Amino acid sequence: MARVCVIGGSGFVGRHVVEELVRGEHEVVVPTRYRETAKRDLILLPGVDVVQADVHDPATLERLLAGCDAAINLVGILQGGRPGTPYGAAFRRAHVELPVKIVGACRRAGVRRLVHMSALQAAKDAPSEYLRSKADGEAAVMAAKGEIAVTAFRASVIFGPEDAFLNVFARLQRFLPVVVLACPDARFQPVYVEDVAAAFARSLDAEESFGRVYDLVGPKVYTLRELVRYAGEASGHPRPIVGLPDRLSYWQARLMELAPGGLMSRDNYYSMKLPSTSDARLPFGIVPTPLEAVAPAYLGAARREARYASLRGGARRTRGGPPGAGAR
Numbered sequence: 427m428a429r430v431c432v433i434g435g436s437g438f439v440g441r442h443v444v445e446e447l448v449r450g451e452h453e454v455v456v457p458t459r460y461r462e463t464a465k466r467d468l469i470l471l472p473g474v475d476v477v478q479a480d481v482h483d484p485a486t487l488e489r490l491l492a493g494c495d496a497a498i499n500l501v502g503i504l505q506g507g508r509p510g511t512p513y514g515a516a517f518r519r520a521h522v523e524l525p526v527k528i529v530g531a532c533r534r535a536g537v538r539r540l541v542h543m544s545a546l547q548a549a550k551d552a553p554s555e556y557l558r559s560k561a562d563g564e565a566a567v568m569a570a571k572g573e574i575a576v577t578a579f580r581a582s583v584i585f586g587p588e589d590a591f592l593n594v595f596a597r598l599q600r601f602l603p604v605v606v607l608a609c610p611d612a613r614f615q616p617v618y619v620e621d622v623a624a625a626f627a628r629s630l631d632a633e634e635s636f637g638r639v640y641d642l643v644g645p646k647v648y649t650l651r652e653l654v655r656y657a658g659e660a661s662g663h664p665r666p667i668v669g670l671p672d673r674l675s676y677w678q679a680r681l682m683e684l685a686p687g688g689l690m691s692r693d694n695y696y697s698m699k700l701p702s703t704s705d706a707r708l709p710f711g712i713v714p715t716p717l718e719a720v721a722p723a724y725l726g727a728a729r730r731e732a733r734y735a736s737l738r739g740g741a742r743r744t745r746g747g748p749p750g751a752g753a754r
């Protein structure tokens with residue numbers, strides 16, 4: 427049993443990594459900026475300590491890591507830059523400065539194992555700030571490999587219950603009569619969140635992974651159009667999809683930057699210029715889970731929930747309740 431600090435452990439991927447570590451009987455510390463809103467199921471997991479903390483403060487980081495055998499860094503943001511700059515302050519802080527601070531805190535606290543989440547296609551000369559900043563963060567972590575056993579993972583888009591990917595496409599199709607889609611031919615190789623979590627957990631003791639970087643991808647490549655269509659069909663609301671040509675995709679991204687919700691930005695548009703695909707196999711003998719084996723259950727669950735909600739609303743109307751009462 428080891429004690430592991432999972433920075434970014436309160437997010438979508440983090441919660442699965444933490445659960446996998448708990449299954450392996452590890453003790454886990456999860457710092458978060460918002461303990462009050464952290465998922466209750468995370469707080470209630472046995473052996474998991476969810477703590478309110480500012481991980482950007484080096485002294486706080488060192489305190490969090492003291493007594494830990496390993497650290498995992500999953501902090502990442504999708505938006506926060508100004509197009510045309512190497513990367514904006516938010517990307518620099520989350521993707522570059524924080525990994526540098528984590529490496530420093532590991533050194534001071536005597537933590538000799540660090541596993542880091544990068545991104546597929548991260549490169550210094552990549553077209554987006556997201557990918558350029560991820561590359562610099564990954565490089566900072568890997569530069570410590572002489573003193574710390576470091577491993578980095580570069581994932582394609584990750585799917586699973588509560589993902590902000592297929593679920594968003596499914597939800598959009600519930601409300602929109604037609605999907606006007608930017609970058610319809612962008613390519614992805616979605617990887618299942620449980621496979622990602624298994625890779626992180628198994629890497630901790632896998633000496634062959636020390637000093638190495640692994641791509642994490644699923645078994646099949648899809649275009650964005652295919653994925654949006656799939657999400658619509660699996661959730662029971664398939665809509666016509668109108669793919670935008672490149673120039674209009676850029677302008678849609680630019681306009682959506684102004685809308686609340688952070689659905690799309692020009693930086694996302696630039697990221698999609700590169701195929702998020704790889705020939706690599708998952709490490710540690712993990713067999714990649716096909717999207718089709720998992721997504722229908724959670725996208726279909728959303729469909730059932732929406733149907734029950736409308737039935738509940740209908741029942742109340744029949745009993746004289748106000749229209750829409752009971753619908754969520």
Ligand SMILES: NC(=O)c1ccc[n+]([C@@H]2O[C@H](COP(=O)([O-])OP(=O)(O)OC[C@H]3O[C@@H](n4cnc5c(N)ncnc54)[C@H](OP(=O)(O)O)[C@@H]3O)[C@@H](O)[C@H]2O)c1
Binds near residue numbers: 439440545585
């Ligand atoms: N999801 C994907 O499809 C995908 C694909 C490839 C790579 N990745 C990478 O995988 C990692 C996890 O992604 P995710 O989907 O789980 O993200 P997520 O759900 O948005 O979770 C992000 C986590 O990072 C923390 N965080 C965010 N911004 C922060 C900041 N400025 N300072 C400190 N902590 C911050 C959040 O903690 P709080 O509790 O404090 O908010 C949360 O725990 C990220 O590095 C991401 O780039 C994700």
